Amino acid sequence: MSWTDERIQTLKTMWEAGQTASQIAEALGGVSRNAVIGKAHRLELQARPSPVKPNDPEAKAAAAAEAAASASAAATPAPEPVAAPEPGEVEAPKPAPVVPPVVAAAKPAAPVEPEPVAEEPEDEEDEDEDEAAPAVVAPVRAPQPILRSVGPGGFLRQAPGEQQPPSTPAPPRRLVPAKPSAEMANKTSLLELNDRICKWPLGHPGEPDFHFCGKAVNPGFPYCVDHCGHAYQAQLPRRDRRPTPPLPFGGPRPR
DNA sequence: CCCTGATTCGC
DNA sequence: GCGAATCAGG
Numbered sequence: 550m551s552w553t554d555e556r557i558q559t560l561k562t563m564w565e566a567g568q569t570a571s572q573i574a575e576a577l578g579g580v581s582r583n584a585v586i587g588k589a590h591r592l593e594l595q596a597r598p599s600p601v602k603p604n605d606p607e608a609k610a611a612a613a614a615e616a617a618a619s620a621s622a623a624a625t626p627a628p629e630p631v632a633a634p635e636p637g638e639v640e641a642p643k644p645a646p647v648v649p650p651v652v653a654a655a656k657p658a659a660p661v662e663p664e665p666v667a668e669e670p671e672d673e674e675d676e677d678e679d680e681a682a683p684a685v686v687a688p689v690r691a692p693q694p695i696l697r698s699v700g701p702g703g704f705l706r707q708a709p710g711e712q713q714p715p716s717t718p719a720p721p722r723r724l725v726p727a728k729p730s731a732e733m734a735n736k737t738s739l740l741e742l743n744d745r746i747c748k749w750p751l752g753h754p755g756e757p758d759f760h761f762c763g764k765a766v767n768p769g770f771p772y773c774v775d776h777c778g779h780a781y782q783a784q785l786p787r788r789d790r791r792p793t794p795p796l797p798f799g800g801p802r803p804r
Numbered sequence: 805c806c807c808t809g810a811t812t813c814g815c
Numbered sequence: 816g817c818g819a820a821t822c823a824g825g
Contacts, residue, residue, distance in 0.1 A: 552817085570809065584818050586809060591816070597809070 550579035552588060560585060564594050565771045566748060737763030747773035 550556075556577055563573045570585040577585070589595065737746060737760050747762035748771045764773040772779075 569807090571807085581818070582809090583820080587811095587818055588816090590810075595810085 550577075557588070557592065560588060561592065561594060562748065564589050564597070736760035747771070747776055749773065749776035749779075 552560075559577060560573055563576065564585075568576075570582045570589070574580050574582045574585045580588075589597075745766050747764045747766050749762035751760055751762060762773055762776055764775075766772060767774045767777045770777050
């Protein structure tokens with residue numbers, strides 16, 4: 550399998566949608582989880598919350614040095630003046646709430662355009678939450694949107710536990726032949742996704758009217774403000790929250 | 805154990 | 816550029 554443009558596009562979309570490398574690999578088919586991760590890095594898609602990476606290289610080096618020093622007993626203790634905080638990055642006395650790493654890890658790839666941000670209507674009409682101290686956009690809690698996997702054609706599937714049998718065979722459903730219908734006239738298709746439009750899927754994958762939200766994104770996120778509200782929610786205990794998670798598209802469809 | 809992503813390094 | 820092997824945290 551080679552990395553065709555389509556496959557790369559799918560990888561990007563899914564990666565940005567918060568899918569795990571395993572899910573992406575499975576959806577693409579013919580590639581391993583590692584291949585996906587490797588490719589994602591080469592595409593500079595990184596900046597995903599990693600279970601293994603709380604520190605920057607320097608701290609890591611320091612830790613390694615420390616470990617080495619510790620291991621080799623008393624010998625050359627900490628030759629590196631690492632502890633000093635950067636002048637620019639003064640450590641604010643953060644109360645250390647539940648700040649997710651994903652927020653801190655800003656997208657390096659996102660080109661900041663001098664585009665005049667016309668309006669940022671902080672309309673929070675539909676939010677029932679009585680946040681006394683709104684301040685800025687409240688810190689998102691969960692780094693993982695509740696999307697499931699995306700198939701080879703870019704359509705989305707259900708939970709990963711329900712489509713295993715065929716490991717590499719043809720897609721489970723026939724893809725719609727991209728017919729330019731009036732219905733899809735002003736709908737956003739997968740291929741039209743880009744960095745600044747909402748990638749929230751609407752409708753059911755495989756159906757003629759399946760499309761994406763397409764509104765302007767909440768800067769720094771793959772979704773618009775509205776859908777960010779749906780995508781980023783409190784993380785449930787483990788990854789075993791299949792019981793009716795608020796799926797972005799109409800919900801599981803009994804066939 | 806399982807999962808995750810990061811990194812390395814031979815190809 | 817690719818991805819298996821390896822690493823390391825949850």
